[in-house]
Amino acid sequence: MKFIPGNGGNGFGASFCILGVVQQCLLATAWAQENHAEMVQVSEKASQVHRQSYVFDGHNDLPWVIRSDGSRSFEVIDISRDQPEMHTDIPRLRAGGVGAQYWSVYVPANTAASGKSHQMTIEQIEIVQAMCEKYPDIFRLCLNYEDILKARTEQKIASLIGVEGGHSIENSLEKLRRLFNMGARYMTLTHSETLDWADSCSDEAKSDGLSEFGKEVVREMNRLGMLVDISHVSPQTMQAALDTSEAPVIFSHSSARSVADHPRNVPDEILKQMPKNGGVVMVNFFSGFVVAESAENTKDMFERGCALRAKYGDDEEAIRKEMAAFRAKKPILPGTIHDLVDHIDHIAKVAGVDHVGIGSDYDGVSVLPKGLEDVSTYPAITQILLDRGYSEADIHKIMSGNILRVIRESETVAKWLQAK
Numbered sequence: 147m148k149f150i151p152g153n154g155g156n157g158f159g160a161s162f163c164i165l166g167v168v169q170q171c172l173l174a175t176a177w178a179q180e181n182h183a184e185m186v187q188v189s190e191k192a193s194q195v196h197r198q199s200y201v202f203d204g205h206n207d208l209p210w211v212i213r214s215d216g217s218r219s220f221e222v223i224d225i226s227r228d229q230p231e232m233h234t235d236i237p238r239l240r241a242g243g244v245g246a247q248y249w250s251v252y253v254p255a256n257t258a259a260s261g262k263s264h265q266m267t268i269e270q271i272e273i274v275q276a277m278c279e280k281y282p283d284i285f286r287l288c289l290n291y292e293d294i295l296k297a298r299t300e301q302k303i304a305s306l307i308g309v310e311g312g313h314s315i316e317n318s319l320e321k322l323r324r325l326f327n328m329g330a331r332y333m334t335l336t337h338s339e340t341l342d343w344a345d346s347c348s349d350e351a352k353s354d355g356l357s358e359f360g361k362e363v364v365r366e367m368n369r370l371g372m373l374v375d376i377s378h379v380s381p382q383t384m385q386a387a388l389d390t391s392e393a394p395v396i397f398s399h400s401s402a403r404s405v406a407d408h409p410r411n412v413p414d415e416i417l418k419q420m421p422k423n424g425g426v427v428m429v430n431f432f433s434g435f436v437v438a439e440s441a442e443n444t445k446d447m448f449e450r451g452c453a454l455r456a457k458y459g460d461d462e463e464a465i466r467k468e469m470a471a472f473r474a475k476k477p478i479l480p481g482t483i484h485d486l487v488d489h490i491d492h493i494a495k496v497a498g499v500d501h502v503g504i505g506s507d508y509d510g511v512s513v514l515p516k517g518l519e520d521v522s523t524y525p526a527i528t529q530i531l532l533d534r535g536y537s538e539a540d541i542h543k544i545m546s547g548n549i550l551r552v553i554r555e556s557e558t559v560a561k562w563l564q565a566k
């Protein structure tokens with residue numbers, strides 16, 4: 147639900163965002179207990195196919211939840227135990243066959259105004275580091291392709307760090323390099339607000355894509371070996387990044403715009419360019435981006451949120467009241483896991499099966515399709531892909547192979563650029 151400008155959530159401040167997640171999760175968990183088994187029966191065959199490989203997910207917001215609860219500590223939220231009010235915990239990561247994860251070190255875009263973005267991003271990186279230290283038998287912090295292979299050999303969850311929004315570098319290549327040195331391995335060029343150098347899909351354009359400095363940022367990321375993530379950016383910025391980047395790019399958590407018309411999703415003319423670039427579109431599970439009718443309502447809600455913020459400023463209570471009434475009229479319908487697989491199908495058709503992956507956005511969104519309630523549900527995707535005629539090899543590419551290829555290629559490009 148991090149798609150309305152001005153804060154970390156839906157236009158109402160981070161606390162409401164998390165409260166929303168909690169409420170939705172409780173509902174989702176109750177639903178899962180009652181209906182999950184009926185939604186998709188995972189056969190022994192599908193289970194076997196799923197476990198022969200593993201899930202490498204492009205985006206999970208657990209670190210922000212750990213920050214938002216006020217503790218920033220895994221002593222308070224012990225994820226080795228069931229955490230039914232969240233989407234993510236270790237038992238469910240294991241049940242879902244998650245073998246690698248980009249943990250998002252998101253901080254709201256409006257922290258840039260007070261000069262806190264960079265510092266807060268570093269604190270979020272420290273949360274991921276603390277998680278790997280607290281559960282050393284479960285997670286291994288990974289900085290490169292070799293590390294990921296090692297983590298897999300040790301049967302640990304390869305844990306990588308993704309920065310969500312170029313505001314975190316505060317217009318400084320030096321700060322970009324610092325984040326890389328601290329372990330960040332992708333950066334989404336923008337979040338919900340347009341920057342001085344890159345345009346967001348949910349804000350006014352300033353640079354018609356990327357400014358000269360924006361192109362410099364992309365080139366420096368190529369040189370470092372940091373993936374250029376073009377989720378959240380405008381189509382012009384997607385195009386500019388594709389034209390500038392020498393390495394494959396990623397969409398860490400975006401779905402297909404032809405299936406559900408929302409600006410956060412990827413248009414076909416961009417999808418068609420993925421084979422040439424070599425990158426991967428990792429599908430977002432949020433019902434507001436996945437289900438066509440919900441995408442319409444999410445867009446309307448976004449515009450309404452912006453208008454209310456302009457009208458009421460910081461009066462969260464007034465905004466909350468009007469938005470609740472608006473939501474009641476135009477709800478985000480959850481849809482089902484089949485709606486999500488429609489996005490995978492479309493991207494596989496238009497971009498090719500070598501260019502689609504998984505980027506759930508778990509613990510960052512409020513409404514999820516039925517059958518995809520939490521990180522334990524990925525095997526059901528494998529089941530539906532088998533039902534739709536995908537080969538085992540193609541399923542493994544979608545689950546992890548494609549993003550692994552992108553990481554390896556980006557490291558090759560970085561070495562080549564550094565030698566130049």
Ligand SMILES: [Zn+2]
Nearest residue numbers: 148310378399
């Ligand atoms: Zn996001």
